[in-house]
Amino acid sequence: MQVGQSVKVAGWAWRGAFSMMLRPITWVPFLLVTAVQFAVLAILVFFDKPLILPFGLPLVQRLAGEAATHYPVFYYALPTLFSRANLVIGALVASIAGGTATLLFARFWGMGNSDGAWRRGFRAAPTLIPLTLLVIGILYGIGALVRLVPRDLMLTNAAVRWGTRGGMLAVFIIVQSLFGYTTAWVVLMGHRFLPALRDSFKVTGITLLPTLLVVALPTALLFPISYATSRIDLIAQKLRPETTLALVSVQIVMELFCTFILVGALTRLFVWRMEVGR
Amino acid sequence: MRRALSLAGLGLLGLGLCVLLASCSRDQDAGRRYRAERELWQADFQQRELSVRPRDVKKEQWLALANRYEGIADRHGKGLGAASSNSRSRQGLQAVAARALFSAAQLYGANGDSTRVDQIFGRMAGEFSGLPAVAAEVALAKGRITESRGQFGQAADLYQSVVDRVQPDPESAGVAGAVVDLPLLIARLRTRAAGSTPAAGGRSYFDEARGWYERVVRDNAGSRIQFTAQGHLADIAVDLGDWPRALSALQALEDQLKAIPSPPRDPADVRMAQAGIQARAAKNPEQAQATLNSVLEDYPTSPAVPQALHELALNAYGRNQVGEALGYLDRLTTDYKSSPTAAAQGLLTRARILESRDRWGEALDAYRSVPAQYPLTEQALRAPLEIAAHYDRVKDQAATATALEKAARDYRDFVTKYPPGQQTSFARQQLAKTLALQKKYDEAITEMVSLGQDLAPARISVALLTGAASMAYRELADSLKAADILERMGKTYEGSPVGQWASTEAARLRGTKPQ
Numbered sequence: 175m176q177v178g179q180s181v182k183v184a185g186w187a188w189r190g191a192f193s194m195m196l197r198p199i200t201w202v203p204f205l206l207v208t209a210v211q212f213a214v215l216a217i218l219v220f221f222d223k224p225l226i227l228p229f230g231l232p233l234v235q236r237l238a239g240e241a242a243t244h245y246p247v248f249y250y251a252l253p254t255l256f257s258r259a260n261l262v263i264g265a266l267v268a269s270i271a272g273g274t275a276t277l278l279f280a281r282f283w284g285m286g287n288s289d290g291a292w293r294r295g296f297r298a299a300p301t302l303i304p305l306t307l308l309v310i311g312i313l314y315g316i317g318a319l320v321r322l323v324p325r326d327l328m329l330t331n332a333a334v335r336w337g338t339r340g341g342m343l344a345v346f347i348i349v350q351s352l353f354g355y356t357t358a359w360v361v362l363m364g365h366r367f368l369p370a371l372r373d374s375f376k377v378t379g380i381t382l383l384p385t386l387l388v389v390a391l392p393t394a395l396l397f398p399i400s401y402a403t404s405r406i407d408l409i410a411q412k413l414r415p416e417t418t419l420a421l422v423s424v425q426i427v428m429e430l431f432c433t434f435i436l437v438g439a440l441t442r443l444f445v446w447r448m449e450v451g452r
Numbered sequence: 453m454r455r456a457l458s459l460a461g462l463g464l465l466g467l468g469l470c471v472l473l474a475s476c477s478r479d480q481d482a483g484r485r486y487r488a489e490r491e492l493w494q495a496d497f498q499q500r501e502l503s504v505r506p507r508d509v510k511k512e513q514w515l516a517l518a519n520r521y522e523g524i525a526d527r528h529g530k531g532l533g534a535a536s537s538n539s540r541s542r543q544g545l546q547a548v549a550a551r552a553l554f555s556a557a558q559l560y561g562a563n564g565d566s567t568r569v570d571q572i573f574g575r576m577a578g579e580f581s582g583l584p585a586v587a588a589e590v591a592l593a594k595g596r597i598t599e600s601r602g603q604f605g606q607a608a609d610l611y612q613s614v615v616d617r618v619q620p621d622p623e624s625a626g627v628a629g630a631v632v633d634l635p636l637l638i639a640r641l642r643t644r645a646a647g648s649t650p651a652a653g654g655r656s657y658f659d660e661a662r663g664w665y666e667r668v669v670r671d672n673a674g675s676r677i678q679f680t681a682q683g684h685l686a687d688i689a690v691d692l693g694d695w696p697r698a699l700s701a702l703q704a705l706e707d708q709l710k711a712i713p714s715p716p717r718d719p720a721d722v723r724m725a726q727a728g729i730q731a732r733a734a735k736n737p738e739q740a741q742a743t744l745n746s747v748l749e750d751y752p753t754s755p756a757v758p759q760a761l762h763e764l765a766l767n768a769y770g771r772n773q774v775g776e777a778l779g780y781l782d783r784l785t786t787d788y789k790s791s792p793t794a795a796a797q798g799l800l801t802r803a804r805i806l807e808s809r810d811r812w813g814e815a816l817d818a819y820r821s822v823p824a825q826y827p828l829t830e831q832a833l834r835a836p837l838e839i840a841a842h843y844d845r846v847k848d849q850a851a852t853a854t855a856l857e858k859a860a861r862d863y864r865d866f867v868t869k870y871p872p873g874q875q876t877s878f879a880r881q882q883l884a885k886t887l888a889l890q891k892k893y894d895e896a897i898t899e900m901v902s903l904g905q906d907l908a909p910a911r912i913s914v915a916l917l918t919g920a921a922s923m924a925y926r927e928l929a930d931s932l933k934a935a936d937i938l939e940r941m942g943k944t945y946e947g948s949p950v951g952q953w954a955s956t957e958a959a960r961l962r963g964t965k966p967q
Contacts, residue, residue, distance in 0.1 A: 222483035231482055243482055244544075245489035414497070 180383035183443070187388050190283070191438025200278050201434070203271035203295075208430045210267050214259050215426070218252065219419060233259075249415035253403035256422050261310055269306035270295045272437055273361040279441040280362055285448065294361060301360045301367050309353045316345050339401070347393050351378050351385045357437075358444040377447050388439040392432035399425045481541035488528035488548040495520050495555070507872045514563050521556035522572070525549040529579060543583070550576060550586040554593070561597065564908050564944045566951075569597065588618045588627045600909055601948035605645035608638045620668065622676045622716075632668070632680045635661040636687055650691040662688050676716045679709060683717070686725070695733050702726045720754035723747050727763060741767050758784055758794035762801065769805055777805055796822050796831035803835070807842060815842075823862065828875065833882050836862050840889065853890075860886045877907060881916075893927045896920075901937055908944050917941040917954075925961070935961040 194200045221230030221243075234242050237258045242251040274295035280286050295302075320338060327334050355374035359365040365373060378385050402409060403425065406418050498517055502509045529549025553576050560568040573594050580586040595610035611634045614627060621628035639661040643654030650658055665688070668681040682705040689698035706722040709715040724747060731740035744767065747760040765780035784798035803818035819839050823832035836859035843851040863883035867876050880903045887896035897920045904916030917937060925934040938958035945951030 222486040224480060224483060227480060227483045231479060243486060245486050246493055248486070415493070 177383065180387065183381075183384040183446075184387035184391075184439075187384065187439040187442040187446075188391065188435065190442040191279075191435045194279060194282065194438050195434065197282065200275065200282075200438070203275040203278070204430055204434050204437075207263065207268045207271050207433075208426055210263055211260065211426045211429075212423075214263060215256060215419075215422060218255055218259065221248075246415035249418045250407055252418045252422055253406050253425075257403075261314075264310060265303055265306045268433075269302040269357075270299050272357050272433075273298050273302050275434075275437050276357050276361050276441050279438050280358070280445055283442060283445045285445045286362055298360050301365075301370065302357060304367060305353070305356045305360070305370065309349065312349055313346060316349065317342070343393065343397060347386060347390050350389045350393070351382075354378065354385060354389060354436075354440045355444050358441055362444070362448075377444065381443055381447060384443060385440070388443060389436065391439075392436045396425075396428055396432050399428055479539065479541050481539055481545055484528060485541050485545040485548060488524060488545055488552075491524045491527075492521075492548055492552055492555075495524060495552070499555070499559075511563055514559050515565075518556045518559035518563075518568075521552045521559065524552040525556070529553070546580060546583055547586065550580045550583060550589075554586075554589060557593065561909065564905075566597070566909070566945070566947050570947065584617050585627065588614045591617075592627050592630060597909075599641065600911065601945070601950060603949065604641040608641040608645065611638050611641070615664075620677055622680055632677055633684070635664040636684045636691075639688070640691070651693050655692065658688050658692055674712070679705060679716055682708065683722075690729065690733070693733070695729055698729050698733075699726055702729070718751075718754055718756060720747050720751035720756035720760075723751070724756050724759060724763070727760075731763070731767065737767055737770055741771075758788045758791055758798075761787075762794070762797055765798075765801060765805075774805060774809055778802060781805075792826040792829050793831075796826035796829040799825070800831040800835060800838075803838070812842065827866075828870075830875070830878055833863070833866065833875070833879050837882060837886060837889075840886070844889075856886055856890050860890065872906075877903065881912075884916075888923065891927075893923055897923055897928075897933070897937070901940070905940070905944065914941075914945070914950055917944075921957075931961045935959075 217226060217230050218234060220226050221234050223230075231243060234248070234255065238251040238255045241247050242255060248255075274291045277286065277291040277294055281291075320342060323334065323338055328338065329335075352375055353371070355377045356370045359370040359373050363373075399421065403418070403421055406421070409417055409421070495517065498520070502513060502517065528545055529552070553572050557569045557572040557576075560566075560572065573590050576586065576590045580590075591610045591613045595607045595614070598610060599607035615631055615634050615638070618628050618631050620631035622632055623629070639650075639654065639657035642657040643650055646653050648654050662685060665681040665685050669678050669685070672678045672681070682701060686698045686701035686705065689695070689701055702722050702725050706719045706726075709717055709719040709722060723743060727740045727743040727747070730736050730743055741764065744760050744764045747754070747756060748764075751757065761780050761784040765777040765784070768774075768777035768780060781798045781802045785795050785802070788794045788798070799818050799822045803815045803822070806812075806815035806818060816839065819835045822829070822835040826832050836855070840852055840855035840859055843849075843855050860883060863879045863886060866879040867883070870876050870879075880899060884896050884899040884903065887893075887899060900916045900920035900923070904913045904920065907913040907916070918941070921934040921937040921941070924930045924937060935958040938954040938961065942951045942955030942958060945954065
C-alpha cells in the first residue's frame, strides 16, 4: 500500500471513529473505565482520611513506598502511583471494556450484532486479560531498557535524552500496532490466545502503515501529558504539589478520548480487512 | 448495564485484593502526620512568599504566620506524650509539631518577642524531650539567643548539651553540621564568662576543646570533619598565643588538603592564614612576605591570590616600601577587575596610602573611582566619608561641609535605589555617621533608632540604639528623648541583661537632668 493511500485509509478510519462519538452507547465502556480510574485516584488522594486510611495507606505504601505517605512527596509520586494502579485497571477492566466497545463499534459497521455485548465481553475475559497482561509486560520490559542508557549521558546530553524518548515512543507505537487487533479477533471471531496473536500480527502486516498511523495519533496526543508527568518534580516544585492531581486528571480525560479514537479506528480497519478478505 | 457495573466492581475488587494482600493498616497516626505535613508545607510556602519582599510585609503578618505555625503544633502535637514512641508515624508527627514550633519561635525572635521565644522553647523542652534531634536543635537555638544577650556561661552550657547529644557531621545542614564549631566556641564563652583570657584562666577550657578536636582528627582521617577540626586546632593555638603550634597545625592542614583531589577548603587559604600569623602575631614581616609570595607561586589560580596581593601591599607599606606597595595594588586592580570586592579594596587601599604620603590629588582620584567603578561594594560606601575625613584633618571647613553634603546625598540615593539588605544597612550606618558629622543630630538619631530596631536582635542593633540615646543626651541635652530610646530598647530586648540595663537607664534618665 502506497504512503498516500495509507494516509487516506488511516484518515478514513479516524473519521469512522469520530462519527461514533455521536452514538452514546459506544461511550459506555470507556466512561466506565474512566469512572474506575477516578475512583482509584480518589482513594489514593484521600488515603489520609480515617475511613479510607485502613486500605488507602497500604495501597500507597505498596505502589510507591513508605516515602510516598509523606506530604509533599505523595504528590511527586502520584503519577507513578496512578500509572501502577492503572496497570491493574488496564488488565481487569479496560481489557473487557475494550472487547465490549469493539463489539459495539463493529455492529455499527455491519459486522456481527451487539446483542449481549457485555456478556460476550465478559465471556472473552479469560483470553483478553492474559493478552493485556502480555502487552503490559512487553511495554514494561521495553521501558526498563531505558535504564541501560547511562544516567549521566541522559542528564547532560539533550540529543541522547530526546533520542531515547523518541525511540521509546516509536517502539511503543509498533508494539501497540502489532497487538492492536487481538481484541477484535477474540471478541468478533472467537479466537483463543495464540491464534489471536498470530492473526493480529498478520492484519498489522498487511495494513502496516495505516495501523501505525492510527495508533500514532492518540499516542502523540497523549505524549505531552505523559512527558509533563515524567517531569513532575520540576513542575510541582515551581507550583503547588497539588498541580500533579490536576495533571493526572487531565491525563485520565485525555486517555478517555484517545482510547475511544484508537479502539474505534482499529475496529474500523479490522472490519474493513475482514470485508476485503471475504 | 448490569454487566458494566459488574465490570467496575471487578476492577475495584482487583485493587481491593491487592490491598488485602498488603494487609489493612490501623496506623491512624500516618494520616494525622500527613495532614500535619501538608499544613506545615503550606505555612512554609507562605513564609517563602512573604520573604520575597520583606520590606512590604507588616509585623502583624509575620506574627500571624508565627501563630499559624503554633496552631499546627497545637492541633497535631498535643497529647503525643514526651516519651519516645514506638510508632514511626507518631515520631514523624512529633517531628512536624516540633518543626512548626521551631519556625514559630524563629519568627517571634525575628520580630523581637523574646518572651514568646522563651515560652516556646520551654514548651518544646517539655513536649519533645524524647526526640534527641529536636532537643539538640532547641538547645542550639537557645544557646545562640543566650549568647546574643551576653549570658556567656549559660550559652556555653547549652552548647555543651548539644555536643554531648549529637555526633558532628559537617555535611548536614542541621544541628549536626554546627557541632564541630561548638567546642571552640564553648571554650571562648567560658573564658569570657570567667572574665579571663585564654592564656591565663581560660587555658583549661581550651585544653578540653583541643582534646575533643584531636579525637575527631584521629577518628575521622581523610574526611571533611577532620579538616574542620584541624583548622580549629590552629584557632585554639592562636587564641592561646602559641604561634609555633598554630603554624604547625596550619601546615599539617595544608599538607592534608593538598593530598586530596577535591579538598573541601582551598589550601591557599590555609597558607594565607599562616602568613597572617607570621605578620600579626609573630611580628615577622619578611617571613610573612615570603609566605605571601609563595601563595602567588604555588596557587596562581586560587581565589586567595587577590587577597595575597593586598596583603603583600600592606606588608610593603609596613616596611616603608610605598612604590612596591602601589605596584601590588596596581596588579590587583588590573588583574581582578571582574572581582568587585577585591578590586574596590585595592583602590581604597591605594587611596589611603597616597593620602598618607601627601599625594592628595592622586588619592582623591582613587577615592572617587571606588564608587564610580564598583558602586555595590562596602568600600564604595566608605570612600565618601574618607574624603570628608581628609578635609576635616586639613581643617578645610568649606570642603568638609561640601564632601559631607555629597556623602549624605550618595547614601540616601543608595538606600532608595537598592532593596533592603546588608549593603543598604551599611549605607544607612554611613548616613547616620555623616549626619552626626554634619551636626544634624535629630536626623542622625532618627536614622540610628530606625536602623537599630530593623536590625534587632543583631549585636550592631544594641550599639546603634545605645549610640542614639547617648547622642540625644550628650549632643542635644535631651534626656527625655534618650530615655524614650532606651525604653524602646528595653522592650526590644526584654528579658535580657541588655534590655534590663536599658529599662533601668531610661527610668534613671526620666528623673535626672543632663549634667
